[in-house]
Amino acid sequence: MVPPNATRYITNPDVSCREEGPDGALLFNPDSDQVLLINPTGLVIWRALEGPRTSEGIVAFLMERCEGVPEEAVQQDVADFIATMIDKGFVGTWQGA
Amino acid sequence: MGAASRPRVPSAPLSVDIALTGRCNLHCKYCFYADEMTGLQDLPTEQWLSFFQELGRLAVQRVCLTGGEVFTRPDLWTLIDGVIANRMRYSILTNGTLISKETLAQFEVGKRRLRLDSIQVSIDGSRAEVHNRSRPNSFDRALRGLRLLLEAKSPVTVRVTVNRHNVNDLDHIAHLLLDEVGLAAFTTNEAYPCGIMERQVEGIMLTPSQRLQAMQTLTELALRYEGRISASAGPLALAREFRAIDEHLAAGRTNIPGRGTLSGCGGVFTKLAVLHDGTIVPCHQLATLHLGKIGVDDLQQVWCAHPTMIALRQRREISLENLDTCRDCPYTGFCTGGCPGGALFLTGDFNSRNPMDCYRVHRGQDPYYQLES
Numbered sequence A: 001m002v003p004p005n006a007t008r009y010i011t012n013p014d015v016s017c018r019e020e021g022p023d024g025a026l027l028f029n030p031d032s033d034q035v036l037l038i039n040p041t042g043l044v045i046w047r048a049l050e051g052p053r054t055s056e057g058i059v060a061f062l063m064e065r066c067e068g069v070p071e072e073a074v075q076q077d078v079a080d081f082i083a084t085m086i087d088k089g090f091v092g093t094w095q096g097a
Numbered sequence B: 001m002g003a004a005s006r007p008r009v010p011s012a013p014l015s016v017d018i019a020l021t022g023r024c025n026l027h028c029k030y031c032f033y034a035d036e037m038t039g040l041q042d043l044p045t046e047q048w049l050s051f052f053q054e055l056g057r058l059a060v061q062r063v064c065l066t067g068g069e070v071f072t073r074p075d076l077w078t079l080i081d082g083v084i085a086n087r088m089r090y091s092i093l094t095n096g097t098l099i100s101k102e103t104l105a106q107f108e109v110g111k112r113r114l115r116l117d118s119i120q121v122s123i124d125g126s127r128a129e130v131h132n133r134s135r136p137n138s139f140d141r142a143l144r145g146l147r148l149l150l151e152a153k154s155p156v157t158v159r160v161t162v163n164r165h166n167v168n169d170l171d172h173i174a175h176l177l178l179d180e181v182g183l184a185a186f187t188t189n190e191a192y193p194c195g196i197m198e199r200q201v202e203g204i205m206l207t208p209s210q211r212l213q214a215m216q217t218l219t220e221l222a223l224r225y226e227g228r229i230s231a232s233a234g235p236l237a238l239a240r241e242f243r244a245i246d247e248h249l250a251a252g253r254t255n256i257p258g259r260g261t262l263s264g265c266g267g268v269f270t271k272l273a274v275l276h277d278g279t280i281v282p283c284h285q286l287a288t289l290h291l292g293k294i295g296v297d298d299l300q301q302v303w304c305a306h307p308t309m310i311a312l313r314q315r316r317e318i319s320l321e322n323l324d325t326c327r328d329c330p331y332t333g334f335c336t337g338g339c340p341g342g343a344l345f346l347t348g349d350f351n352s353r354n355p356m357d358c359y360r361v362h363r364g365q366d367p368y369y370q371l372e373s
Helices: A040-048 A055-065 A071-087 B034-039 B045-057 B076-085 B101-107 B128-134 B139-151 B170-180 B195-199 B208-224 B235-250 B299-305 B307-317 B340-347
Strands: A008-011 A016-019 A025-029 A034-038 A091-093 B015-019 B062-066 B089-094 B116-122 B156-162 B186-190 B271-274 B279-281
Touching: A008 A055, A016 A040, A025 A040, A034 A040, A040 A055, A040 A071, A055 A071, A071 A091, B045 B076, B062 B076, B076 B089, B101 B139, B116 B139, B128 B139, B139 B156, B156 B170, B170 B186, B170 B208, B186 B208, B186 B235, B208 B235, B271 B299, B299 B307
Parallel strands: B015 B062, B015 B271, B062 B089, B089 B116, B116 B156, B156 B186
Antiparallel strands: A008 A091, A016 A025, A025 A034, B271 B279
């Protein structure tokens, strides 16, 4: 399910991110003891989510950095990434001001 | 026979074993850390907390807190909170004697319990007369601590270190821990000729016949208790290893893929260790190989580029057939050379096989090394 557009997302501050060169990065949630391997595109999204952003904001962020990629594909990738990350507790919704 | 493939080295260790203190309230007969405990000073709280921040920046996932006895540190909970604040999980190795109801209450604060992987208590006998011979005056207190942890549903494990004093007590130990105390499982190891035991080999280290006895007894107990007794080293692990070699030989095989080199240690691809004075070492079993100091040397640089770490990782490219001790051994194709810590202790060179893990030594057929009898 694609999350509502107005919602702003942010990484779980307890999750660590270890960049592993061209392989992407290893995310570790010490509360759940879960590890996730994300590819370089996922790492760009992860870094973007270190501050609160809407899914549209992330899509725009990625479109600025990717040439020749259809926006619909980026939207789907972002939606899938966020849904997976929320499901596993690696990303939450921003409750701040 | 090709060299074993070398695992990819991550950008930083996934875990770090940390001796938080050199203080201990016991004086165990086989303590491998005894020399370091008397010779080095504990670091203050602030330096450990600063180190945990460095580990957090490197996204280290977990630490194992040991000593000495960690519960002798009055600032232990501050240090554990420092681990938690830096996005890590932790485990504890303890003799169990200082565990109290207050300890259990402390574990319930914040995320201390959530982030605790395991707390391992050492039990070396089914009764005081046996346990106390290797771990003096501690059986009742250790067992009380163990029971308290179990009652609190803590993720408690037990390590039994097999030695000359408890080799005839193993079935009683299994009965105590698994039937009476109600532990889910326990692990075993063996007292090694290193540390303080180096000076007490004849008093506590298993003789060859006792080692064989321990292998047989633990194999039978592991079957009887259906997987509730395990080991990654020591008599039970060796029994499984040597049985596998016999089975491969009986099937007419000449090797096991990936073996035949000094590939016995994967730890150097995933973890580092730190002594209680802040000295960085590859492993507490390799405590004489000093790689640097926390707060002085960059841990990531040590991990990636220290010549000793590189040499330890390249160890698995050394074919056993190129070692004088192994060249004519019929088991080289099945062997990994064992633990480099044992090799260093016993031969002075980590690029050699560990005689304690050697099938030919075990069978009394090795021309270079004989177990102490």
